[in-house]
Amino acid sequence: MLSVYKLIWFILFPVVFFAGRIGIKVSISMLSISVVAVIDLTINNILIFMNCPPATGYGWRDAVSIPVLALLAFCVRNHRKEIHEMIFRDDVKINLSIPIISLMAFLWVGIMQFLFTEQPDNRLLLYAGFLSVIIAAMFILVSVWSMYQRNKLTLMQERNEYQNRIIELNRRHVDFLLESEGELRSFRHDFKNHLLMIGNLAKESGDTAVADYIDGIYGKYDFIKYVNTNNRVADIFVNKLIQEFKNDETFEYTAVGRFPDNMPIDYVDMSILMSNLTDNVAEAFNKVSGRKQFDLEISHYKNHVFIDMRNSAAQSDANLVSDKKQPGHGLGIGKIRETVEKYDGSCEWIYKDGCMNVRIEMISEA
Incomplete structure (x- = not known):
């Protein structure tokens, strides 16, 4: 009877719990059967040691092995994702070790079962069987644990490589923004001087139409003020926010x-910090229908720098300052907090009187 359950397990286990390579499926099935055989052998040894008659047909071994087998299937079912990730890796060593370990355990336990069947009353085989069961079980557990640890280490290395690639991409992006911002600042300065010169030449030549037109352009151009925070990366994102809402009559700002x-903050980290702060402001402005106020104050005392940012926000944004870790909470708050704490700083969000107030404190000296 037990052989029927083993056969069912051999066929259904890879089909139900795994997908992919047939060779790996068979290896996992052999390993599972080995575990069942170890259980079967252990129960048989205990019965012999207790001077119980050998089980025949549907006996105690089958009755006990079936719920144990079901428990094993249940455990594997609950952890099938971790097992699947551990097994189906493009690691040659892992893929080769699985069938080798499975085959050795399967043959080992199979031989011991055969010896017990031939000589069930042999005490030497009894002790050897107990020792074999213990060693086989330890061998299987250590092998699986080693594969799990190796896979865990591989995943950590891949995660670190991915994070390094993201940091490098952010660095290149910030470099491009800094270069573009420098060219734009130079163009703005030169263009302003050119307008002034053309206007003066037009007035000297008596061309009042051109002079008036230049004065109109110059006045509109001069209306666009550039915020200078003494940090080029911060300037990019603060001025980007201002330019985005400058044509909105309800928008006002102070810097x-x-x-x-x-x-000491790295310019990539400054980019992460300021981009998330200003993105939060822009997101908040899109939710309010009335006045849009943005206030930025940067101050420093001794070796500390303080960033105070205040913006109009809807009542629903008050939930952003909660401690919940559900998806969607924070809109970059997690990244802001992570960046600030990287430099031994602190940050807090307070919603009051229709405004979101952000207070960031950081060390200003390395």
């Missing part, structure tokens, strides 16, 4: 203060 020269 006071400058970052100290000795800020």
